[in-house]
Amino acid sequence: MPKDTVKQKERVIIHKIDTLQNRMPFVVIFIAGIIGMVTGFVGSLFQYAVSWVSHSRVELSLNLFSNHWVTYIWSFFIAALMGIFAYYLVQRFSPEASGSGIPEIEGALIDKRPVRWLHVLPVKFFGGLGALGSGMVLGREGPTVQMGANLGQLIAKLFKIDNKESKHTFLATGAAAGITTAFNAPLAGILFVIEEMREEFTYSLSSIKAIFIGVVGACIMYRVMISAAPIFNFSIYAAVPLSSLWLYFIFGSILGLIGAISNQGVLKLRDKLQSFYQLKSYYFLLVGGLLAGIFGLLSLYYPAITGGGFDIIPNVVDQLYGLWPLVAILAIRLIATILCFSSGAPGGIFSPTLALGAIVGVLFGLGLQSLFPYYQVELGACAIIGMAGLFAATIRAPLTGIVLIMEMTGNYLLILPLIITCLAATFIAQSLGQKPLYTAILDKLIHRDNG
Template identity: 60%
Template sequence: MHNRKDFAMYAVKKIDSWQMRSPFIILILASIVGALTGAIGSLFQIGIQHIISLRLELTGSTFSNIYLKSFIVFTITALMGAIAYYLVKRFAPESGGSGIPEVEGALLDLRPVRWWRVLPVKFFGGLCALGSGMVLGREGPTVQMGSNLGKMVADTCHLKNKDSQHTLIATGAGAGITTAFNAPLSGILFVIEEMKGEFTYTKASIKAVFVGCVSACVVYQLIMGSAPILNIPNQSAVPLSTIWLYIFLGLALGVIGSLSNFLILTTRKFLDLFYQKKEYLFVLTGALLAGTFGLLTMFLPEITGGGFDLVPNLMNEFYGFYPLLILFALRLIATILCFGSGAPGGIFSPTIALGAILGVLFGIMVKTIFPEYDIQLSTCAVLGMAGLFAASIRAPLTGIVIVMEMTSSYILILPLILTCVAATFMAQTLGSTSLYSAILENTLNKLGIEPDQKN
């Protein structure tokens, strides 16, 4: 009897000791998840850069005959697209698209996290898709890989507690945003704002996200350097007399963001029906898209890729109004096709590039109508980037901070707030929901899963 009491007291002490140490252990694991995400995200970025460089070198000097060169480029990039889409279709269908809706579904226990499949498929499939020249961003793959690394660490350490698993999954997602944009605060806010309906907030979980994002940022900067993603000329404060103009910019961005979301969702539904006819059509679509955009990099490079390379030219006023208008229309169509097709890539970067174009178009119009105002097109581009992001993703705070961290445009905080709030207000007024929430809802509907139904 005495031994039983002693054993019970020992067990209680052990449980109490574990509970006291558990938050500390979660923080240690969160730092590991962040470091792994920072390392893999950096390797992913380096890989994309090397693939693009090799492809451009091949087209630039190896072949002199334009027809032979075009055939070679189309064939290579089409093969890359076919590999990317085949990997998704054959091994991990949940790795198609950005992957962020899958992360949100995992936090609701409505979607599986098969990290042993998703990690290699998203990494190598993403390299092929983004390296081919398709209009996609690297942040979606980085976020999904980060969240899957969180689940991998949880499984490796035999964490059975659901809240602990979810904390590491969310930590990996925030670390993914941090790594993609060298923006730790944005990674934290992304989890708080975009995943507010799925993430369980506790003191320990929020601290874990903080630790993971900081850890990811440190590793990223050790590998890639500490410079901002976009090199923007020094910004000056916006005169208060012009501040009202950016409310109208935000309202316009809200309309365009809502339209963009509608077109993407419509395209996804149409292509889903198209793919159901024959499975190979998914791979064939990827090959044609990748080959086409690979070919376009030779003739119209401005409408290919994520769009970050385009932004400095916009800031330096290299384009007139009508060429910019055409460029916007072409990139919008390209973004809808590439992202809507189910490629393993993200939408953040293309959206930010579209927003920059719209911002410059707005600035050109304002300079014409109000020549007495000192309007900087670079300022309008920064505001456009944040505003369209806020309207499409419905995350205004994340949009504000992510653009400030990417461009070091902290002096534009007031017009950024006005633009993003106006854009979100207009998108909400038009009935537009977050793109990721809508994609997750459509995925669950296809599987016959109710949002409140647990696996």
């Protein structure tokens, strides 16, 4: 073959490679936009479905029978069946769908955990409906994140993307879109991947652009299907006096201690329950049915101590509970959060954590009003700061917590106490030797796989 012909063919091949490399970022961004839109649709549908199932169960239980004892038995039985259904799906088809699923995504980003979207997506969606719809103290945010990440892998498969870096980018894009959809908080979705998944996520200009586009797509879909308004319709509070900022370091320290205790409780109970489940396979279903039945029954008469927590937060901010009822709700919800999340149900911990933070915030605010009346402390502002602080202490992502709460409430003037509280909470939790919750869970999962 003549040399000129060979050189010409080499130039053609090089040109094709250069063209493909130039087009690849556009392909990645295009696919990321699709991932964001699909995640926004599925996450919004999941939110609608959880709300409908929860309200339908309560209405049916309250109106079906006139006899109170029959209502009690029926309520327990129906919720227990929903729990057994959710736990059975997890046990039979997708064990990685238990819990929030976020540690599974972090593990997948470092190729330590599988991404079996064909199993995870239906189990997380319908199992989540069963667990959350029963009244258990679980959040829909973790499941939305895991579904988003798995949708990223599904769509990559449909487009025949086999490149590992691109697949990881789509995994992270789906996770960011999931956070955005769950909270209507696009900036928090971006920061969650950057901050929480910083050790697992591979940064590049292309991957960051993909996450931005995915978040925009998810946010648009959420606002079309649900609402453009922030999750909470709170008052806009004035900036706190500069002379009172020192108090929020104390507040953050308290939240850091609570976060460390909560995380330690979750990890220890998870270990004990895993050992218990290994004795008999049906013990997993038994625990799920028992927990779902109890919280399903309680949700009829004491809704403040059941459910994810988004319904109770406005009531806490509006000061609809007295001091001691609020203390009781805090204690019960803290125990319930640890129990439900540790049990292996397909549900998350974000919204229960935010609810606990709001309660602690109001209690702290009541104390400040008694001790420092001249600071004119507003309880609603303390609740908002408490939500961010406990999120930061538990998840160990202070920047995400700050931005998330500002996007959810629109209270940007509270930025200084938010920063101080979140940093103090993170510092105290870290000083007590506690790893971030998801990191600790992932470490245990990898150790179990290698053991």
